[in-house]
Amino acid sequence: PGLRMIATSRVPIGVVSEVVMPLSGLDLPRADAAPSADADSVALFLAEARGRRPDLEVTDDVLEAATEVCVLLGGLPLAIVLAASWIDTLSPLEVVESLRSSTDLLTTSGLSPSRHRSVASVIDASIEQFPPEHLSALARLSVFAGGFTPDAAREVTGLRTSTLAALKRASLIQDDGDRCRVHRLVAQRLRDRLEEASEVAAATAAHRDYFSRLSAGLIEALRGADRSVDQAQAIEMLSREDENLRRAWTSAVTTRDAGALDTMAEPMTTWLTQLDDYASAMRGLTAAVDALGESTSAPRLRAIFEWFSWVTGTLDPDEVSTPALATSDDAALDQESRMIAGAVAVTLLATALGRDDDAEQLAATIEGDPALPSYWDVRRRLAVATIVARRGDHDGSITTLEEGIDDALGQGNHFGAHMLLTTVIFVALRAGRTERIDGYARLAEAALAAQPAQNTAHAINAAQGLLELWSGDPSGIPERLTVAEEIGGLEVIFYASLPACLEAMYAGFTGDLTLALQARARIDADRVGPIRPEPLIYAEWGVALAHAHAGRLDAADRHAARMRDLELSCHAVGEHRMLQHVIDILRVSSGSPSPAEVDLAESAPPTLAAGMYRQWAPLADCGGWAN
Numbered sequence: 001p002g003l004r005m006i007a008t009s010r011v012p013i014g015v016v017s018e019v020v021m022p023l024s025g026l027d028l029p030r031a032d033a034a035p036s037a038d039a040d041s042v043a044l045f046l047a048e049a050r051g052r053r054p055d056l057e058v059t060d061d062v063l064e065a066a067t068e069v070c071v072l073l074g075g076l077p078l079a080i081v082l083a084a085s086w087i088d089t090l091s092p093l094e095v096v097e098s099l100r101s102s103t104d105l106l107t108t109s110g111l112s113p114s115r116h117r118s119v120a121s122v123i124d125a126s127i128e129q130f131p132p133e134h135l136s137a138l139a140r141l142s143v144f145a146g147g148f149t150p151d152a153a154r155e156v157t158g159l160r161t162s163t164l165a166a167l168k169r170a171s172l173i174q175d176d177g178d179r180c181r182v183h184r185l186v187a188q189r190l191r192d193r194l195e196e197a198s199e200v201a202a203a204t205a206a207h208r209d210y211f212s213r214l215s216a217g218l219i220e221a222l223r224g225a226d227r228s229v230d231q232a233q234a235i236e237m238l239s240r241e242d243e244n245l246r247r248a249w250t251s252a253v254t255t256r257d258a259g260a261l262d263t264m265a266e267p268m269t270t271w272l273t274q275l276d277d278y279a280s281a282m283r284g285l286t287a288a289v290d291a292l293g294e295s296t297s298a299p300r301l302r303a304i305f306e307w308f309s310w311v312t313g314t315l316d317p318d319e320v321s322t323p324a325l326a327t328s329d330d331a332a333l334d335q336e337s338r339m340i341a342g343a344v345a346v347t348l349l350a351t352a353l354g355r356d357d358d359a360e361q362l363a364a365t366i367e368g369d370p371a372l373p374s375y376w377d378v379r380r381r382l383a384v385a386t387i388v389a390r391r392g393d394h395d396g397s398i399t400t401l402e403e404g405i406d407d408a409l410g411q412g413n414h415f416g417a418h419m420l421l422t423t424v425i426f427v428a429l430r431a432g433r434t435e436r437i438d439g440y441a442r443l444a445e446a447a448l449a450a451q452p453a454q455n456t457a458h459a460i461n462a463a464q465g466l467l468e469l470w471s472g473d474p475s476g477i478p479e480r481l482t483v484a485e486e487i488g489g490l491e492v493i494f495y496a497s498l499p500a501c502l503e504a505m506y507a508g509f510t511g512d513l514t515l516a517l518q519a520r521a522r523i524d525a526d527r528v529g530p531i532r533p534e535p536l537i538y539a540e541w542g543v544a545l546a547h548a549h550a551g552r553l554d555a556a557d558r559h560a561a562r563m564r565d566l567e568l569s570c571h572a573v574g575e576h577r578m579l580q581h582v583i584d585i586l587r588v589s590s591g592s593p594s595p596a597e598v599d600l601a602e603s604a605p606p607t608l609a610a611g612m613y614r615q616w617a618p619l620a621d622c623g624g625w626a627n
Helices: 040-052 060-072 077-084 092-101 119-127 132-143 150-157 161-169 184-196 200-222 231-240 242-254 258-274 278-292 299-311 322-326 335-351 356-366 374-390 394-410 414-431 434-450 454-470 474-487 494-510 513-526 534-549 553-569 575-590 595-602 610-620
Strands: none
Touching: 040 060, 040 077, 060 077, 060 092, 077 092, 077 119, 119 184, 132 150, 132 161, 132 184, 132 200, 150 161, 150 200, 184 200, 200 231, 200 242, 200 258, 231 242, 242 258, 242 278, 258 278, 258 299, 278 299, 299 322, 299 335, 322 335, 322 356, 335 356, 335 374, 356 374, 374 394, 374 414, 394 414, 394 434, 414 434, 454 474, 454 494, 474 494, 494 513, 494 534, 513 534, 534 553
């Protein structure tokens, strides 16, 4: 009577009055901490290592290696002891390099009990307690990366809920609430069993299929276009599944799974750009296209690849095939893929290839097709509106955009509506249609209220800020920048450059060259590879205006020229003309202008917003501009 015992076991013993206390591995160093021996796991490794090599000097390099060993082994004491036992023949770094590729080191031939001579024997003893019919499904858990949800485990592996619960009780699965993890060492042992049973291909195919469908189902929520799923929730879900998504994509490339690549191309590219990881997105798309070669079995992949090549500035105009794909009579091409290819082709024809007539003809062909997704219809309209504005028909461009806004709102696509709204605000400013702006701003606020997505909020906040600047009143911009900070999400949202663009423009209008250069540096630092230059266009504008404010007109000219070159590189509407006009007016007022500059200064600049007249007229002594 009164006897109490403490026993360790991988499963509850099941006796009366038993109290179960789950144990995890030894604590690990914090990821942001400097190398030290404070964590119990690192202290154990060093103590065991010194038992083998008393002269081991604990340098920062040794501490870093010891930390990585403990992280790789998940703080498992037996594994740490076995790894440290090799320190008399291997350096700490060599131990790390070996553990990265295999667990062969985690064994010993010493006098320890057999169950302690290898981690594999400990894991096998736990695995083999399950009925043979469950072992195959259990081994399939090794295909996951970074954990999994119970639903994913059931669908990919076929494990029942009761079996998952038994795995948790046996400590083979670690329960993190609504998510589960398999210890790295257990996963490696399960992978060995999967290979022995020749079931790796089937398991990875099931994993690939599940996550390709998951990504496809979340793309509209990710864009803020699906009101049934909050964008923040979609981002959180995809963040947790990021490793699984990347593994599924890599698997699809390796196995040349055209169906999975076609399904995942758009959502994976969208997700990675949300993470600002353009480099990974481009590498992944390139690897997929190269893997499939000339195959036409993944038309959506091809369209997204060419679209993103244009986005990142790497598109080879001679290699563009999307226009032909959009007009192909191949019966195997499904209509939605054909429509997406058509919308991409319209954009590429209008921007990369300079074939405006062909772009408008194709845009008219696919207009109104029920298979055209709303997001890509918005892209089609933006391309058409750009073509029309480039011809100087700003009213026609506004009409195109307004019709698109009506359609997007009618379909509940508030994300698309905000893209069109922010664009039409700028076009209306160029055209001097300032009477329309208040109505657009109210619509933008309504779109944001209906779908409070972070990217929508950033875009509308920036558009309203630019509207205030161009109306001649920059006083509210600091508050806009504060709002951008409060919206948050800048580390994962594609529109992260918008606050910096707004700041650069504000600095230009107020003559703060230091602030303008800082904003430009931030924009430039955020770019990964030759990303399309629109943010830098606004940065150059701000720097040029700041120089002009200080009377450094030659420097302003140089930045205006850079802005022009950036616009030409992406076939943007010529905002640089507005900037150059201001600079030339200032040059006229300062002294000896050239005849061409006099002519330009005296001409009426129809695309210059009235607010800019008010902002610069006092400097140029041209008060009549305000009229």
